[in-house]
Amino acid sequence: MPDAPDHLVFDRALIDRRRLRRLTSGELGRTGFLLEAVADDLADRLSLVERHFAVAVDLGGHTGAMAERLRRSGQTGLVVRVERLPGLLRGEDLAVVADEEALPLADDSVDLIVSTLSLQLVNDTPGVLVQIRRALKPDGLFLCAFLGGETLNELRAALFAAEAELYGGISPRVAPFADIRDAGALLQRAGFALPVTDTDRTIVRYDNLFALMADIRSMGMANMLVQRSTRPVSRRLFLRAAEIYAERYADPDGRIRATFDVISMSGWKPHESQQKPLRPGSARASLADALKDRSGEF
Template sequence: MQNNPRLTDTNALRRNRARADLNTGMFLHDAAIAEVQDRLSMVNREFTAPAVVTGFPSTWQRCVPNAKVVADIEVLDLQSQCHDLVIHGLGLHWADDPVGQIIQCRRALKDDGFFLAVTFGGKTLHELRAALAQAEVEVTGGLSPRIAPMGEIRDLGALLQRAGLALPVADTVPLTVTYETPWALMKDLRAMGEGNALIDRLRHPTRRAVLIRACEIYVETFMDAGRIPATFELIFLTGWAPDASQQQPLRPGSATTRLADALSTSEIKLPK
């Protein structure tokens, strides 16, 4: 596996997750699990050897009955070609090598096995990002890493093909949560275990003046009807381990029916 720049302080990530409130802080995971279960119900397949990759095993173990639940560490505890379903649950945004994570899931699939990942997308917390960035520039004259970078849907969808999965699909489900104050949002992020675990983060507490100014900017810019919104973008990635039974794209130039005939319309030849 290739060496990638280190993004995440794994010790800090483990600490943040250990401090998460599993009773009140898992509502986004609950929403993701419900969406995963709904999507699985639409797949005409009974899965007998599922696996789930996650940083919150006690939350995700109810996603699929009798699934093997493993931690989303660098080397996944999955054996080759042992599972007909692998789910990656809301952890790819902290992975130093997200392609490597998907490749490992792909290798764990039996032929024609199904892969489904849910991860946070690039629009997640865009309001908080903007407010913190402007406040820090105003107060300190600089910027520091505060929120994990999250991929756009097009880039994340491309990871499926790079991992060798067939019939890849990527789609997005945006969620908006409203709060009375930005402080309430920040408290919720800690309860989710989603505090700053970036390896290049500041190693001392953020100046209170920065946080106060960020809250002012957040309220001034985004408050609506007395509450402030926080956007969470859930991106779903699906693909299949290749198998000869799957539909295959036609070879270019092999079509036997003209498009004009299929559409019952006249063909207009363009001038040369």
């Protein structure tokens, strides 16, 4: 989740080509377990909001799982899906082919925008968040979940160790991920009110590194870094990385662990009706007095 628009981290054209191949082969939905879980979680969070959203946008949801839940929730009217690849929108009546980094949404036009596992792969995260905030109507809600924190830290460490051992140097092979502090700061910088962030960790177990990497490829998330090495990679590197992974991160039954940290965040477009923090110095009672009232002594 990059923080600087002038620094391209991800080759998004490469991401599109890979996802298109997976879509054509029918593999894109094979690893949808994580996306389904995230969609369920965001739907649960939305259910706690006692509001009806006349126009909702499913932004970069890939499979339509989030859009389906929005329609079933009874909390939304129109649900519009936005995707970069037209093939992901087949059969949709309300859909827009567009890039998250160049949203074709008019200012103050939608009531709810939900993003599931796509914003970790944009190059201009602050710019995307500003566009989302502008597209929302006043008091509109933004819900988002993206991979961050320690996601795939085991894979990164095993690949680095193997490459350093075999070649005497390393090259980036696993995408960088934002932490929860970055997420909260970005929401505030983009102008959202009442920002909330939290993290949920999922540990997925695999038979070996190659099974994990097959899932990553099916997710369309194989190495897509602009600064990735173009040097041909030998199978020897991955065999050694698999050995290191098993040595460091295997359970007693021999299966390896892979961490996926999902950072969830929400924010509202500012509106005069929203609760606001008190102005510094405006409190009419001191903290010491409050503590005395609660404990009888200080």
